[in-house]
Amino acid sequence: MQAPDIERIATTQRKILENALACLKPGGRIVYSTCSIEHEENLGLVEAFLKDHPELKLVSTKDALPFRDQTDGAFAARVEFTS
Secondary structure (H helix, E strand, O other): OOHHHHHHHHHHHHHHHHHHHHHOOOOOEEEEEEOOOOHHHOHHHHHHHHHHOOOEEEEEEEEEOHHHHOOOOEEEEEEEEOO
16 A cells, blocks of 8 residues: 555545544444554544544554454544543
């Protein structure tokens, strides 16, 4: 994957998060997940999203790394409204 591809994909994923937020009810949560290990698509994107939405907080993250977990790479983040 090339850098322009990652940027394009991250832009699309950000739009998906914004659309998901519009559907979230009070007290709800978003679980954002990718099949990637690229920071720009994962924690970097989630941190930028949270910076623009202070009403949300990052509750937890989980990643799978091929060299560590003997599986495909993946990432997940759980985001919720702050209390």
